[in-house]
Amino acid sequence: MSDIYLTSFKTFFKIGLFTLGGGYAMIPLIEKEVVDNHKWMTREELLDVIAIAQSCPGVFAINLSTFVGYKLRNTRGAICTSLGTALPSFIIILLIAMFFRQFQDNHVVAAVFRGIRPAVVALIAVPTFNMARKAGIGWANCWIPILGALAIWAFGVSPIAIIVIAGVFGWLYGKFIAPTEQ
Incomplete structure (x- = not known):
């Protein structure tokens, strides 16, 4: 096996092993x-790969690692x-499933998981705000994700419809209002 393959496998194994909170927590x-x-x-390039990975069906962490590896x-x-990326989670879930009955009523384990929740929220929030800033989302256009979240929450609009509508308006904006040279 070539060195780059082994290096990339070990790198993403380490990322998968030491990240709590899923794909968004892995971004940093x-x-x-x-x-x-x-x-x-x-x-x-990574920001572009993140955008593509978010728009594809499936697990974000796997999508992201797949696109990086393909590049x-x-x-x-x-x-x-x-x-x-997937192997550490698979092994950990397999071990938890094997020993779950022994720990499911353990108050210490429950307390540990309750304590981890705020850290996971922070691990997801920080890269989200950093990505938004790098993508050019500021005070002038932060209403777009807020409006999308409110439409989903308050009116039951399908997230798929929000994504499609945002994509169409983003394309129209890029094509006619603020075209970029390529």
């Missing part, structure tokens, strides 16, 4: 490893990074 670790430590991508070494790179 992925950014540090992929952009700063290994220099496999620029911050702008590195096509299909084999995608397989290495995806396995590296």
Whole structure:
């Protein structure tokens, strides 16, 4: 196995092993490893990959690692990074399932999980705000995600409809109001 495959697998295994809170909580670790430590991508490229991974069906963390791996070494790179991300969670869930009955009524374990919740919220909130800032979401246009969240919560609008509507308006805005040169 080539060194890049092993390195990418170990990198994403470590990210998958030490991240609580799912894909969004992984973003700072992925950014540090992929952009700063290994220099496999620029911050702008990673932001584009994050946007693509969010718009694809499936688990965000796997989508993100798959796209990074594919950028590195096509299909084999995608397989290495995806396995590296998924394997720690699979092993941990398997171990929890094997021993769950012994711990399900343990007050200490329940207290630990209650204590982890605020940290997980912070781990998800910080990269969300950082991504929003890097993507150009500021006070002038922060109403867009707020309006989308309110439409889902208050009026029961389908999240898929919100995504499609936002995509159409984003495309129209980019095409006619503020076109960018490529």
